Amino acid sequence: MKFDGFETLAIHAGQEPDAGTGAVVVPIYQTSTYAQDGVGGMRQGYEYSRTKNPTRTALEECLAALESGARGLGFASGMAAEDTLLRTVLSPGDHIIIPGDAYGGTFRLISKVVERWGVSWDAVDQTNADAVRDAMRPNTKVVWTETPTNPLLGITDIETVAQIAHDGDALLVVDNTFASPYLQQPLTLGADVVVHSTTKYIGGHSDVVGGALVVADAELGEQLAFHQNTMGAIPGPFDSWLTLRGVKTLGVRMDRHSENAERVVAALEGHSAVRRVYYPGLDTHPGHKIAERQMRSFGGMVSFALRDGEKAALQVCERTKVFTLGESLGGVESLIEHPGRMTHASTAGSALEVPADLVRISVGIESGDDLVADLLQALEG
Structure with missing residues (x-):
């Protein structure tokens, strides 16, 4: 068999x-x-x-x-x-x-x-x-x-x-x-x-x-x-x-990453400080239907842009307590970073330069309540 x-x-x-x-x-x-x-x-x-x-x-x-x-x-x-x-x-x-x-x-x-x-x-x-x-x-x-x-x-x-x-x-x-x-x-x-x-x-x-x-x-x-x-x-x-x-634990971890990411996205979407949320699980995402067809679920990676620009993005990265400021992703712990100055600094001045107001988060498998609360306090200062 x-x-x-x-x-x-x-x-x-x-x-x-x-x-x-x-x-x-x-x-x-x-x-x-x-x-x-x-x-x-x-x-x-x-x-x-x-x-x-x-x-x-x-x-x-x-x-x-x-x-x-x-x-x-x-x-x-x-x-x-x-x-x-x-x-x-x-x-x-x-x-x-x-x-x-x-x-x-x-x-x-x-x-x-x-x-x-x-x-x-x-x-x-x-x-x-x-x-x-x-x-x-x-x-x-x-x-x-x-x-x-x-x-x-x-x-x-x-x-x-x-x-x-x-x-x-x-x-x-x-x-x-x-x-x-x-x-x-x-x-x-x-x-x-x-x-x-x-x-x-x-x-x-x-x-x-x-x-x-x-x-x-x-x-x-x-x-x-x-x-x-x-x-x-x-x-x-x-x-x-x-x-x-x-x-060995990839499947169960990805289920939790995705579940937590959806909760985080829901909180970010309704926040006045956030200009845009990038997540393929959103119905409003231009690639949502394709992602729905070729993916089991939408994963643990989320990016969002701040209405008040780069300074606000940097402040959010510095204020989180559960999300750790770091350049990697995909671990059990949640990470936050500023792509323009960190992972994607090499694209500065090129056609691939990322928006300065962008924050990228890797949503971990901690308590979803704690992750949402941490981002909200970081956004509100």
Whole structure:
């Protein structure tokens, strides 16, 4: 009998009890090298932990199952995953399309590093599929999508943009960090590659940095595995183990993140100090219907703009007591930040510069009453 419920896969995929001891938790194989049965006689393919490690293998197999992919690959960070992917699939003279409000780290990598290889790029509003179609060129090799986007929570129609990319012989890459595989599975909607900063919701406890790629095509997976080994930006066994432990509770955590976010949004929407709330769960959000179709629920990320501008936004960030001022997201604890001066500072002066009055919050799993009360007191000073 096949069991394929998300929560079951999160706990069991790639995680059979240890054959020797019966341990139900995957061990931390804290080793760099492995004894071989003669020259070239590797045991189960293990020779050196940069190439392959059993703890990392368990994580990679689990992530592939959760994203319905052919292969998963673990990395030392989300940016290491992005860098390895782009070095694998792009060559000088190629073109890439990115979101008009892409994550600052992705924008920095592409505009400051990838561009130097002779790769051109355009940033377009991917909530408008026609804008993506218009931006396609004969040399476009990658359409890079975030949905929801960071930090404006824009929604891209994955199925439609996948078709546009494929019509132009390009890959569709979806950064699924904000949604997590529990809320959204882009490969089932036509994407070719999913990117994660596993530091965020997948790890879920703000105690480990990591990244991952999951691919639909096994051949592309082999190419990426070659570059993963060659470039070496892999997670260690303890990092892999911590991430795998976080995965086990992803489903229940995301349910609580989403539930709390909806309560926070309801409080923000009615507040006189708030100019606009960005959250795909709102009926008034322009991407609501698409998000409703391709997501299980709407997640724990919320952004909002203040009527009194940047000064008011900075003051709110400084006044919260339960929300911690910090640049990451997706942990069990709630975080607040000012994107313009923090996570997206690299976009300043560019077409991707974020509004100065914007605040981004990662809604944790604390008491919903406490989170609402904390934001209200911060808004009211």
